[in-house]
Amino acid sequence: MAGRTPRGKERDSGEADLSVQSPAEAAVTWDEQVAQQPEGAFAAYDLKRSFTQGALIAHSSFGKGIVARVEGKRIEVLFREGRKKLVHAG
Numbered sequence: 001m002a003g004r005t006p007r008g009k010e011r012d013s014g015e016a017d018l019s020v021q022s023p024a025e026a027a028v029t030w031d032e033q034v035a036q037q038p039e040g041a042f043a044a045y046d047l048k049r050s051f052t053q054g055a056l057i058a059h060s061s062f063g064k065g066i067v068a069r070v071e072g073k074r075i076e077v078l079f080r081e082g083r084k085k086l087v088h089a090g
Contacts, residue, residue: 029078030065030066030078030079033066033078034056034064034066034078034080035080037056037064042056042057042058042064043055043056043057043058044058045057045058045059045060045086047086047087047088049088049089050088050089050090051070051075051088052067052070053067053068053069053070054066054067055067057077059077059079059086062077062079062081062084063079063080063081064079064080065077065078065079065084066078068083070090072090073087073088073089073090074086074087074088074090075087075088075090
């Protein structure tokens, strides 16, 4: 089937489709990067603060997470339950 790309592989733009992850894959990544970090390593999430990629945050609703991507005034954070896009001061 020429011209068709299997779901979850690559998009036409050539970028990997990171949005397609099994819950087990997301949990392993979260566990490796976040779960073992000491409590003092997490900054409280505040939309008036600026965050960088790799920053550890504590969100009042979503819990502990790590900033996976920074896109201007938006950040994508990996939480135990999955990825969320949040606003920051950027």
